[in-house]
Amino acid sequence: MTKLANIQIPDKLILDPFLEQLVNKLALDNPQWVFSWKKTNEMSSPWPMQSKKDAEGNNIKAPDGLQYLRAVYVFEQSERLGKLSIGLRYSRSGSVATYYIESWRIENQRGARNGTYTEKFDIAVRKAKKNFVRMNHDEVMKKGEGYIKDGIFSTLRELREPIYRTSLIKDTVGLQKYVFCMARGLPIPDEIRNSLEDVFRSEKYELHMANYELAIEMGTQINSDSMVYVINEGGRYLCKANDDIMYLEFDSLPVAWQERIAVLQLMEDHEVVRNVGYRYNSTHFYIIA
Amino acid sequence: MENFEAPAISLASMAMLVELRISTWTARKRDKETTADLNTAKEADQDASSVYKYLMAGSDHLSKIEKYAAKCRAWNGTQTLPWMKGIGLLPMDNFFSYREQLGTMEANFNALVDDFILAYPTLVSAQAFKLGKYFDASEFPDVASLPRRFKFEYNFLPVPEKGDFRIQCEDRVRQDLAEQYDKMFNNKMNEAMRDPWDRLHKMLSKMSETLTDNEDGKRNIFRDSLVNNALELCGLLSVLNVMKDPALEEARRMLEKAINGIDPEDLRKIPSARAELKHSVDDILNKFQW
Numbered sequence: 001m002t003k004l005a006n007i008q009i010p011d012k013l014i015l016d017p018f019l020e021q022l023v024n025k026l027a028l029d030n031p032q033w034v035f036s037w038k039k040t041n042e043m044s045s046p047w048p049m050q051s052k053k054d055a056e057g058n059n060i061k062a063p064d065g066l067q068y069l070r071a072v073y074v075f076e077q078s079e080r081l082g083k084l085s086i087g088l089r090y091s092r093s094g095s096v097a098t099y100y101i102e103s104w105r106i107e108n109q110r111g112a113r114n115g116t117y118t119e120k121f122d123i124a125v126r127k128a129k130k131n132f133v134r135m136n137h138d139e140v141m142k143k144g145e146g147y148i149k150d151g152i153f154s155t156l157r158e159l160r161e162p163i164y165r166t167s168l169i170k171d172t173v174g175l176q177k178y179v180f181c182m183a184r185g186l187p188i189p190d191e192i193r194n195s196l197e198d199v200f201r202s203e204k205y206e207l208h209m210a211n212y213e214l215a216i217e218m219g220t221q222i223n224s225d226s227m228v229y230v231i232n233e234g235g236r237y238l239c240k241a242n243d244d245i246m247y248l249e250f251d252s253l254p255v256a257w258q259e260r261i262a263v264l265q266l267m268e269d270h271e272v273v274r275n276v277g278y279r280y281n282s283t284h285f286y287i288i289a
Numbered sequence: 290m291e292n293f294e295a296p297a298i299s300l301a302s303m304a305m306l307v308e309l310r311i312s313t314w315t316a317r318k319r320d321k322e323t324t325a326d327l328n329t330a331k332e333a334d335q336d337a338s339s340v341y342k343y344l345m346a347g348s349d350h351l352s353k354i355e356k357y358a359a360k361c362r363a364w365n366g367t368q369t370l371p372w373m374k375g376i377g378l379l380p381m382d383n384f385f386s387y388r389e390q391l392g393t394m395e396a397n398f399n400a401l402v403d404d405f406i407l408a409y410p411t412l413v414s415a416q417a418f419k420l421g422k423y424f425d426a427s428e429f430p431d432v433a434s435l436p437r438r439f440k441f442e443y444n445f446l447p448v449p450e451k452g453d454f455r456i457q458c459e460d461r462v463r464q465d466l467a468e469q470y471d472k473m474f475n476n477k478m479n480e481a482m483r484d485p486w487d488r489l490h491k492m493l494s495k496m497s498e499t500l501t502d503n504e505d506g507k508r509n510i511f512r513d514s515l516v517n518n519a520l521e522l523c524g525l526l527s528v529l530n531v532m533k534d535p536a537l538e539e540a541r542r543m544l545e546k547a548i549n550g551i552d553p554e555d556l557r558k559i560p561s562a563r564a565e566l567k568h569s570v571d572d573i574l575n576k577f578q579w
Contacts, residue, residue, distance in 0.1 A: 005396030
């Protein structure tokens with residue numbers, strides 16, 4: 001069995017002979033792809049997918065202590081391109097071993113949503129090569145944009161939540177009385193005044209109010225389309241502003257953007273910074289243009 | 290494209306030279322007897338033709354290695370810029386990715402060779418049937434000598450910028466040699482810097498031609514690679530632009546912008562999408578002096 005450098009599976013596993021020919025062909029043709037599988041107990045069996053008999057008529061089995069692996073993931077520079085596996089297709093004439101190529105690029109209306117079956121080796125090779133393609137900038141941005149949007153909306157909701165829900169003021173009736181008296185110039189009962197003003201003067205309330213203001217301000221910025229999505233991809237920056245996608249070195253970015261990214265790089269994940277932007281994680285940012 | 294004027298950055302710090310040498314056992318032997326018979330039968334001189342036999346006929350073990358070696362050489366050509374015969378200029382931006390893939394290729398090449406050597410004694414016996422009367426056991430090399438018939442070697446070298454001639458000769462001769470070297474160096478550098486432009490021009494011309502509908506309104510047939518190859522080239526050009534030529538970077542960005550988000554299926558179905566992309570590609574072709 002050929003031991004190729006870009007096929008990385010646990011020692012206790014060997015590729016099923018049916019899968020091996022496909023994986024070997026793809027591994028040699030695409031040295032940038034890494035074929036790996038980490039789980040030792042899943043998708044493996046001591047028996048090969050296509051049963052074969054040896055000279056004495058016994059079914060061939062994996063050598064002692066080893067199992068035949070029936071699936072591998074395919075990666076390129078830590079991006080998962082898809083999965084290759086094998087199975088059986090049953091028909092009246094018997095069962096036939098089939099390849100299953102799985103990728104998010106394959107979109108079926110019926111049957112397996114993101115995969116395709118074939119019995120033919122050449123077709124399996126072609127389908128894998130066609131679909132196992134790294135995401136282009138547009139696709140990376142589309143995916144990243146989704147993460148950033150979900151992240152910022154949930155962060156802004158969390159920032160607004162304490163004020164929205166008046167979570168620090170338990171006595172909402174007292175609050176109404178307080179406002180009623182203030183609006184009509186009536187004397188506010190001391191009990192209500194003291195308890196509410198204690199809350200209003202507390203540091204916690206001040207923080208919640210500041211967060212609320214920040215969330216509202218940021219929400220306005222988002223609605224005015226003045227934001228730029230920024231994704232750090234392998235040291236370069238993929239930016240989307242007004243539907244234009246750019247892929248630039250840090251030094252080529254506008255200085256204001258460089259400064260904002262630099263600030264966000266020092267922050268924690270899911271942090272919003274006034275007049276700067278939002279950090280989703282160490283590589284995804286949403287900055288004010 | 291006019292000769293590229295190098296900005297004030299040193300090539301030696303931006304790139305290195307890489308020499309990749311891959312050799313395989315050819316398993317080809319001249320069959321003197323058949324050659325003589327054939328030439329006699331054709332009433333021709335003895336050097337009029339030659340018959341070579343392929344000792345590994347009918348077996349794909351060796352051809353797999355040969356094909357793999359060819360693939361590695363072709364890959365090396367895409368990742369480097371031409372410098373001298375067998376030596377490419379490797380931009381530093383591409384070094385780590387190149388080195389990693391080269392390492393995988395070397396390991397895979399050696400794995401294929403190990404497989405072949407392991408199977409060799411069996412293969413030789415099998416060749417007796419496959420070669421018929423051509424078979425001569427003495428022509429097959431000894432299994433112990435096989436490993437040295439396969440080589441996968443590479444060397445990384447610095448780019449020498451000035452002719453360093455330490456020879457005992459007159460100053461005038463030494464100066465002549467240094468000038469000659471500088472001239473050669475500049476020519477090589479211009480050639481190397483031209484290569485990315487040539488690749489881009491070839492790609493754009495091909496795209497423009499393919500995206501032009503026929504006179505009867507039918508589109509040309511094209512595969513997804515029309516877009517995928519262009520995307521791949523965009524990625525490669527960003528690292529092959531050793532001297533950071535701004536015009537090349539601008540052309541690369543224009544192409545990247547034009548093909549970003551383009552689905553080949555849409556290009557096949559929608560004539561206006563083809564026309565729009567062709568327009569963008571032609572814009573790039575017209576903007577620069579190739």
